[in-house]
Amino acid sequence: MFALSKVLRRSQSLRLGACNAVYSKLDIPLGERNIAIESNALIHDKHEALPRFYELSWSSSTGRRSLSSDAGAKTTGDDDDLEDKNVDLATPNETSSDSEDGEEFSGDEGDIEGAELELHVPESKRPSEMFKAIVSVSGLSVGSALDKWVEQGKDTNRKEFESAMLQLRKRRMFGRALQMTEWLDENKQFEMEERDYACRLDLISKVRGWYKGEAYIKTIPESFRGELVYRTLLANHVATSNVRTAEAVFNKMKDLGFPLSTFTCNQMLILYKRVDKKKIADVLLLLEKENLKPNLNTYKILIDTKGSSNDITGMEQIVETMKSEGVELDLRARALIARHYASAGLKEKAEKVLKEMEGESLEENRHMCKDLLSVYGYLQREDEVRRVWKICEENPRYNEVLAAILAFGKIDKVKDAEAVFEKVLKMSHRVSSNVYSVLLRVYVDHKMVSEGKDLVKQMSDSGCNIGALTWDAVIKLYVEAGEVEKAESSLSKAIQSKHIKPLMSSFMYLMHEYVRKGDVHNTEKIFQRMKQAGYQSRFWAYQTLIQAYVNAKAPAYGMKERMKADNIFPNKRLAAQLAKADPFKKTPLSDLLD
Structure with a gap:
C-alpha cells in the first residue's frame, strides 16, 4: 500500500473509509476567478448507474467494470483551469507566428503537466531548419513551404519532420502542425506508425474539436488503433472538461483490453480536479488497487488541487509523501508550490522555495527566471522582479519577456511593462500576438481603456493573428469600458474564426453585464451561444442565467x-434563486384568488 494512501488515512474523513483524505475538503478557490462559481453545487449525471471508482477493477478476470459520474456527485466546475500552459516559446526572432487554435501563452499560470502523450521522439538540440522554413511563410501556407523544401532537395527523413513537428507543438502552433500532417498524408514521405496517427488525432481534436477527432479514429487502420491513440483521445476529452465522453473513452479502453496506466489515471485526476474533486479519492484508490505507483505528474496534480483549495497543510503532506517515495520535486513542482504559498499569503515560505529554485547562481540557472518573475510579481516584490529581469534584459528569452510584462503589471509598474514590450518590438520584425495579449491584460487590470484600444489597433495594423486569449482581453476591455455592443461584436468575430475557440470567460463577461442590467433576452442569447461553442452547461452558468x-x-x-435536461440539479442556494423566478409562486394576491 502506497505512502500516499497512508497520508490519506491520517487526514480528515472522506466518504471512503479507505481514503480518509487529504482530498476531503477540496473547495473551489475563489481568489482570482473571473466568474462566480457555486462551490457546493450538485451536478448529477443521471445516465445508467455504474459502479463508482472504488468499486472498479481494471482486471479482465473480474468481469466488466466501468467508470461513471453517478447521481449525487458533488461537483464544482471550473472550465478555465489551464493545464500545461507554460510552454517554452523560444526567442522572438525564432518564432514569428501565433497559435492558430487560440491556445496562447498566458505567462503566469500554474503549470500542471498531466503526462506526456509520447507522440514524438526527444527533440534534437539542433534547431529544426524545416520548422524555420514553415514559420517563415506568411499566413498558414505550410503546404507551399514544404513543397518548396522538397524542391530544394533538402532532407525529408522522419527525423527532420519529427523535429519540426515537436517544435511546432511546443509553441502551440497546432494549426500549422495539423497542416503538416495533412501534407505528409498526401505526399507519403514515410510509412505511418501508431504515434503518427495519434499525433494527427491530437491535432484534429485541438484545432477542430473532439467530435472530429472521434470521426478520424474510424479512418485509422484497425492495427494502429492502439492504446496510444485512445489515450490521446482521452486527454483531449479531459482538456475540454467533458465528463461523459472522457468516462466513455476510459471505459472503452478497458473494454478493448488495454492495461490501466498511470497516464490514464492522471488524466482522470485532471478531469475531476476541475469538475468533481470528491472523486479524486476514487482515482487514487483505483491506482492502489491495480498496484500502479503515482508518478511525478500525479503528485503535481494533487499538489495543485490542495494548493488551489488553500489547504496548505494538505499540500505539504503530499510533498512529504512524495519525498518519502523517492520522487524528486522538479522545477514545475517547486514553482507550483511557491505560487500556492504566495496565494495563501505565506510570503516567507514562498520566497524560501524561490531561493531554492534559484540556487547559488541565477545566471547558471537561467531557465528559472520565468517562474521567478511570475511569483515575485504576485508577491509584490519589486526589488526581486527588477533583479531577475536585469539578468534577462540584455538577451531575453520569449517566455521571460511575457512573464516580465505581467510581473511589472502586478507591481503596478505599467511603464516598465510597456518598456519591455517596446524592447520586444525592436528585437523582432514581427511580434507574436502573445506579447500584445499580455500587455493588454495589464491594461485591462489597470482599467486603462484608451491605452488598451490603441494597443488593439496597433496589433491589428501589425497583421497579427488574434487568438482566444487576446479576444478574451479585448472583450473584457470593452465590457469594462461600457461598450457592450463592441464587446459582443468582438465575441462574434472570435466565434466565427476558423482557428480558435473563445474562452468561456469571454462569454461570461457579457453574461454578467447583461445580468447586471436585468437583460434577460441578451443573457439568454449569450448562454445559448456558449453552448453552441461546445461548452457544457455548468451549474454556475445556470446560476448566472437565473x-x-x-x-x-x-x-x-x-x-x-432545462436544467434537468442538462443533468444539473439545484442546491439550496440555487433553489432559492429559482423560487424568486418561479412563474407559479404564491403571492398574497394569489392566496386571495385561491
Whole structure:
C-alpha cells in the first residue's frame, strides 16, 4: 500500500473509509476567478448507474467494470483551469507566428503537466531548419513551404519532420502542425506508425474539436488503433472538461483490453480536479488497487488541487509523501508550490522555495527566471522582479519577456511593462500576438481603456493573428469600458474564426453585464451561444442565467426542465434563486384568488 494512501488515512474523513483524505475538503478557490462559481453545487449525471471508482477493477478476470459520474456527485466546475500552459516559446526572432487554435501563452499560470502523450521522439538540440522554413511563410501556407523544401532537395527523413513537428507543438502552433500532417498524408514521405496517427488525432481534436477527432479514429487502420491513440483521445476529452465522453473513452479502453496506466489515471485526476474533486479519492484508490505507483505528474496534480483549495497543510503532506517515495520535486513542482504559498499569503515560505529554485547562481540557472518573475510579481516584490529581469534584459528569452510584462503589471509598474514590450518590438520584425495579449491584460487590470484600444489597433495594423486569449482581453476591455455592443461584436468575430475557440470567460463577461442590467433576452442569447461553442452547461452558468430573470423580475418558464435536461440539479442556494423566478409562486394576491 502506497505512502500516499497512508497520508490519506491520517487526514480528515472522506466518504471512503479507505481514503480518509487529504482530498476531503477540496473547495473551489475563489481568489482570482473571473466568474462566480457555486462551490457546493450538485451536478448529477443521471445516465445508467455504474459502479463508482472504488468499486472498479481494471482486471479482465473480474468481469466488466466501468467508470461513471453517478447521481449525487458533488461537483464544482471550473472550465478555465489551464493545464500545461507554460510552454517554452523560444526567442522572438525564432518564432514569428501565433497559435492558430487560440491556445496562447498566458505567462503566469500554474503549470500542471498531466503526462506526456509520447507522440514524438526527444527533440534534437539542433534547431529544426524545416520548422524555420514553415514559420517563415506568411499566413498558414505550410503546404507551399514544404513543397518548396522538397524542391530544394533538402532532407525529408522522419527525423527532420519529427523535429519540426515537436517544435511546432511546443509553441502551440497546432494549426500549422495539423497542416503538416495533412501534407505528409498526401505526399507519403514515410510509412505511418501508431504515434503518427495519434499525433494527427491530437491535432484534429485541438484545432477542430473532439467530435472530429472521434470521426478520424474510424479512418485509422484497425492495427494502429492502439492504446496510444485512445489515450490521446482521452486527454483531449479531459482538456475540454467533458465528463461523459472522457468516462466513455476510459471505459472503452478497458473494454478493448488495454492495461490501466498511470497516464490514464492522471488524466482522470485532471478531469475531476476541475469538475468533481470528491472523486479524486476514487482515482487514487483505483491506482492502489491495480498496484500502479503515482508518478511525478500525479503528485503535481494533487499538489495543485490542495494548493488551489488553500489547504496548505494538505499540500505539504503530499510533498512529504512524495519525498518519502523517492520522487524528486522538479522545477514545475517547486514553482507550483511557491505560487500556492504566495496565494495563501505565506510570503516567507514562498520566497524560501524561490531561493531554492534559484540556487547559488541565477545566471547558471537561467531557465528559472520565468517562474521567478511570475511569483515575485504576485508577491509584490519589486526589488526581486527588477533583479531577475536585469539578468534577462540584455538577451531575453520569449517566455521571460511575457512573464516580465505581467510581473511589472502586478507591481503596478505599467511603464516598465510597456518598456519591455517596446524592447520586444525592436528585437523582432514581427511580434507574436502573445506579447500584445499580455500587455493588454495589464491594461485591462489597470482599467486603462484608451491605452488598451490603441494597443488593439496597433496589433491589428501589425497583421497579427488574434487568438482566444487576446479576444478574451479585448472583450473584457470593452465590457469594462461600457461598450457592450463592441464587446459582443468582438465575441462574434472570435466565434466565427476558423482557428480558435473563445474562452468561456469571454462569454461570461457579457453574461454578467447583461445580468447586471436585468437583460434577460441578451443573457439568454449569450448562454445559448456558449453552448453552441461546445461548452457544457455548468451549474454556475445556470446560476448566472437565473439571476438575470431575478433582476428583471421576470418569470423563468421551464427553467427546472432545462436544467434537468442538462443533468444539473439545484442546491439550496440555487433553489432559492429559482423560487424568486418561479412563474407559479404564491403571492398574497394569489392566496386571495385561491
